[in-house]
Amino acid sequence: MADDKQMTPYTKTVMDHFLNPRNMGDMPDADAEGTVGSAACGDIMKVFLKIQDNRIVEAKFKTFGCGSAIASSSMATEMLKGKTIDEALKMTNRQVVDALGGLPAYKMHCSVLAEDSVKAALHDYLRKHPEAVPAGYVVPSKEEEQAANAQTGHGEH
Amino acid sequence: MADDKQMTPYTKTVMDHFLNPRNMGDMPDADAEGTVGSAACGDIMKVFLKIQDNRIVEAKFKTFGCGSAIASSSMATEMLKGKTIDEALKMTNRQVVDALGGLPAYKMHCSVLAEDSVKAALHDYLRKHPEAVPAGYVVPSKEEEQAANAQTGHGEH
């Protein structure tokens, strides 16, 4: 090829998080975990959390999916660390996208998946620890959550 | 341009007859003349004949028209010379085309025009010299001729 400039289909930050994912791996002693997506749809994200005093002290992920799905998981778990449950519940896919420096339009669903997998893990925790539910927040049942995710096309199968 | 080969849209013979038309010009003392075509249609051909002892001794033309119309007139008049009236009446546009080495499909009408202008001139002569009409040949009246030519789209207007 004519020159050696490295071209990327995504932003530098996305590529960095894809090639060197942060927080990737299992967490056998997780306090909570959440999974969304399906192999048939091309993405599955699983998020593990360790939570102390209502604050996320560790977050890990495992993802089956494209480059931006992996980068979104990496970025989302990175952003989670140190957040309170309340703060984490308010984290949106838009924030993930912004932190990644943007995603192509047809890849936005990856950030939505990241938001949803984080929420799923948080809900898992909150269902086990009702005392930690922020005032006014309604935690969906596992069934409700799966139904909602199935509707947006990335329910766990 | 890259090389000096002369390209032509027509055969060499057509181009030669177009650039150096034979028998072009008036014939004030013609024994007969015939005109077909119209300016609106893009071609007018006029053929003049000098006829002695039922034989064409001279043929001339004037043509308003495209390259192949001029070449067809030139070739047709060239082919007429020395022919008897009977032979000349049997001359077809196909013979003109063949003598020219071919014409593009969309230029075939030029050769038809050449045949028709020759016929028109011959008919003019035969109407003035009924004794010269070959046995069995029916000479159309001037009106019939014009009507027929108008039908084929190149009547004199």
Next chain:
Amino acid sequence: MKRIYLDHITSTPLDPRVFEAMKPFFMERYGNPSAMHQEGLMARDALQKSREQAASFIGARRADEIYFTSGGTEANNLAIKGVAYASQRNGNHLIISTIEHPSVMEAAAFLETQGFVCTRVPVDREGRLDPEQVRAAVTDKTILIATHYANHDIGVIQPVEEIGRVAAEKGAPFFCDANAAAGWLPIDIQKIGAQLLSFTPHRFYGPKGSGVLYRNRKARLQPIIHGGGQENGRRAGTENVPAIVGAGLACELAGREQAERAAHAGVLQKRLIEGLLEQVPYLILNGPPAGPRRSPVNVSVSAEFIEGESQLLLLDHQGIAVASGGSCVSKSLKASHVLKGIGLDEALAQGSIMMTLGRENTVEEMDEVARALAGVAAKLRAMSPLWDQFQKGRIDSLVKPRPKTDGRMNPLF
């Protein structure tokens, strides 16, 4: 023999700077822009740059309003059929003029075979379309108003801004075919107010095989070539990357050099028209006089009593390239529908030749062409039975009628 090329409307030589820019994309950067690997991404990057260059050339605000096609004809077909099919439920009526390029005329005629209806608004004797007549043609079924910026045959410039305003008032999308204008006349899509505008860089030293359709995102558009998701789903098929790269640079250069190129052409145009009118008797200019109503590159004339193709061939034999009859399609040697549209006598239409100027033409060439056509006309008139009739006083000239001295003069037969 150095030739004089006066057929820039059908083709221009590629600008050497443009060729240089295209070169790496043939053998080195050969990737497919839809692919996600390095080779593909590089091509994608190059396309994006071209899109920006093309957008800025016509004053479009966004690069994604630019769609690359294989040429002006395809861009015109995409605009007309693409809008028609996308608007099928809202109406079926199109408005064009009587003197559009064949790509517009025939696209509309095809749609008529599929249940659409087309009004062809007539033009005046200079070829100009009256915006009020366009307004009058609009019905509640009108889904598109389409006309050209400049005419390919006679160079007349249409009042596109006013037509744009009529369209806006009536709420109908306006498509402006700028193929004969782009590169030579300034184009500002915001001023024209068209929802769609087409042009092809091969008219101004860009490569063949590339055309551009601007489309405002408000205009609905169906693809006419279906398949992959290229060009944002509006034009499928592997992109012609080298051509698009060349198109982009040709736009940039034309944008920068347009005023200068147009001024040069304008000087030559004036010189050529004057020379022809002086040296060739019984010759008229078709279309508007040189000036604000005429593209500076176009010179269309009719020499009376002779036919156009024979003039073309003799000029070509003398090293001068011109067009005759139907411009881009001189193979169909019917008198151009444009000349008919401006009401030109049919015999004069048959005698028309069309010259389009370019930046490499010179003043000396213009003088030579005028001289050459004078000789060609004389030679062909000597062969012409019409000229003969005219000389003998049996018919008159339409271009310069004889003073009426007695009653024996007939009109042209």
Next chain:
Amino acid sequence: MKRIYLDHITSTPLDPRVFEAMKPFFMERYGNPSAMHQEGLMARDALQKSREQAASFIGARRADEIYFTSGGTEANNLAIKGVAYASQRNGNHLIISTIEHPSVMEAAAFLETQGFVCTRVPVDREGRLDPEQVRAAVTDKTILIATHYANHDIGVIQPVEEIGRVAAEKGAPFFCDANAAAGWLPIDIQKIGAQLLSFTPHRFYGPKGSGVLYRNRKARLQPIIHGGGQENGRRAGTENVPAIVGAGLACELAGREQAERAAHAGVLQKRLIEGLLEQVPYLILNGPPAGPRRSPVNVSVSAEFIEGESQLLLLDHQGIAVASGGSCVSKSLKASHVLKGIGLDEALAQGSIMMTLGRENTVEEMDEVARALAGVAAKLRAMSPLWDQFQKGRIDSLVKPRPKTDGRMNPLF
């Protein structure tokens, strides 16, 4: 870093000999082939030569059976819509397979919005179309049977000669999309017996921006791009002369070198498939085995428990260019309808990558690719929650199911 390019189905580098042939047509022989002057005639002459080269490449008897388009997608659209519109009065029914290229699928889908009806005949698990099922689909309204010679995604070769015979028996025209085959498989239009056949030389070292449609003169065909009389009235628009010149020579070269190129690809294909199956656990080949039922350039595989785009990106990062998902259109990252068409499990379809070989590839490269994919798969599996589940015995592999030792194994979740 020397890269390994394995995406020849979407683009090939231009052959230097082809580039040399094209070069004079950019700046020197720039005429428009429709023009009657020297510049135009030279271009016309060049086009005629290309037409003859393309005709002889596929064994067509006459050069005027060849129509140049802007690419394979346009040629496919022209064939399908052109026949449909030309036959509107005789019927409205088309037959295709379920695994055609998007240009065929979408052209047919568009026609369905305009009152035509399309039957999509399913294929077997290798992707092969059964001529008897095609026969069964024919009705008295059938105006076209269309399928591809080789599939773009999985390389399966269709029984086109038998389908041609079915079409002939039923009196329906047959269109063969040879875009993925031409240059790599021998094409003899007389044997195939198709009335129409398309291909694009940019698949075999010819230029982008050129496509070819063969059309037997008995087949009725309407243009889809209307305008001037170019391409014998079947495809309007100024011809892309340099591309057509390049297309012609690319055909001539491919005709001469096809056997050799195919043999080289076949050796690499076998090596690559074997290497991948050996080195990458839980990987399957999509489509038929290497051999007479598969194009020698195509290697499509699915690695289980991981997704395709991420494999593509990691391979690209290591200097290896491959495609994933929808071949020519990997931007639409939906699992390919072709893989769905052969009944591949959706998760495996998501994990597919597609490699297409070219003449510049080497045996060493094949070994390197197999090694690299093994590494990539391991890295991605380490990230994959599915692999994790599989490791923990909660789900099973579809590619290589565990021996059933107890009742606790579940199918893939």
